[in-house]
């Protein structure tokens with residue numbers, strides 16, 4: 001049996017402002033920093049001691065891992081980072097206000113862009129102020145791999161190689177793994193783990209800063225579907241808040 005802990009970053013400055021964020025490198029808000037510390041304390045209280053950490057390349061996930069590990073007195077843990085754990089690239093919606101987008105394009109289009117499995121938002125122009133073209137952290141990413149927009153299906157496809165090649169090997173060595181990432185990259189991973197259908201996944205939201213614990217069997221499939229939030233009550237309220245963004 002292997003233990004996997006998923007942790008969505010704490011509230012970011014852009015979450016607080018209600019903006020589509022994607023690959024824009026927004027930092028944590030003061031509330032998000034507190035959520036991250038609390039996430040670490042929840043791990044400590046539950047007696048869960050990760051052996052290794054995986055994060056995206058985005059500051060909010062890195063800050064969250066650091067604050068959580070600091071609170072749990074485990075800042076020394078080895079960390080690996082990959083663009084494959086990044087948030088979904090939100091294309092031309094990056095930097096746009098969610099409520100205004102919903103008003104302008106209507107509920108159906110808004111939800112298609114936000115939660116459908118295979119409808120990406122329009123691509124972002126390279127000269128858009130919120131484009132990541134030219135961002136040094138992606139310098140080694142081949143041009144044809146660098147996204148200009150993504151739907152959740154694209155995220156599943158670029159995240160799974162990292163799951164199989166980097167995370168599963170850690171788990172198979174008996175290591176407890178902490179993955180600090182994002183709402184949609186974690187939705188992609190949970191979809192894979194729990195075998196959630198393409199339509200059904202629209203209804204799944206991940207709260208900020210609350211560790212989600214999975215015990216995995218020999219095939220790296222969850223022993224209990226859906227895993228276990230370390231603070232289920234807080235998670236329920238936070239999930240509803242994520243679902244209602246833009247309203």
Ligand SMILES: O=C(O)[C@@H](CO)OP(=O)(O)O
Nearest residue numbers: 019020021022087114183
């Ligand atoms: O803006 C984003 O990048 C994501 C996560 O914050 O938003 P949503 O939950 O609307 O997919």
